[in-house]
Every structure is written in structure tokens, then in C-alpha cells.
Amino acid sequence: MTHLATLTALTADTIGEDAETAPQVWIMMKGEDHEGGTIKGVYLDAELAVGDFLALARQIDTTFGIDQADRADDGSFHVHGGCDWLSLSPYDVTTRRELPE
Numbered sequence: 001m002t003h004l005a006t007l008t009a010l011t012a013d014t015i016g017e018d019a020e021t022a023p024q025v026w027i028m029m030k031g032e033d034h035e036g037g038t039i040k041g042v043y044l045d046a047e048l049a050v051g052d053f054l055a056l057a058r059q060i061d062t063t064f065g066i067d068q069a070d071r072a073d074d075g076s077f078h079v080h081g082g083c084d085w086l087s088l089s090p091y092d093v094t095t096r097r098e099l100p101e
Helices: 003-014 046-063
Strands: 024-032 036-043 068-071 077-081 084-092
């Protein structure tokens, strides 16, 4: 199975598994090794991002081939090919100001 096929299966099987109590957004970023990256999208949940994430992963696969695709313990997805990388990661949203103790 290719890395792209594995990634497609992984996203289909695991999105929505980890329900968090704190509000989160999912941020998709793309960049080059040692060059930083740019935000490609912000989503209310990972399911909304899957189509865009897989489209960008296919671009990496077409250009360089995917040499690494995985899912981290926090639920984030990471793809690497050549010198390009792509990530889709959850970030907590602050909904109220915390008062100092």
C-alpha cells in the first residue's frame, strides 16, 4: 500500500474518534523543511478538512512522492515528501479569560 493510500485510509478510519471537551480548531499548514510554512486552512473539525488535506497530500505525492505519513498521539496528521511537509493539527480555542489566582 502506498503512503497516500495509507493516509487516505487513516483519515477515513480515525477522524472523529477523539472527542475533546475543550473547543478546538484544526489548522492545516504546508511548507518546506527548514523554511517554515503557511496556514492553508482553519476548520472547526478534522472531518471538514479531509478533502483539502488529501488534495494537498496528492500534490506532494505527485511532485516528490510521499516518504512519510502518520498520525500523532494528539490526533494530528503529518505528511512528508521530498522537502515538503503538510500537517493538520488540533489547537485549543480560548473562549474566556482566565483570572490570576
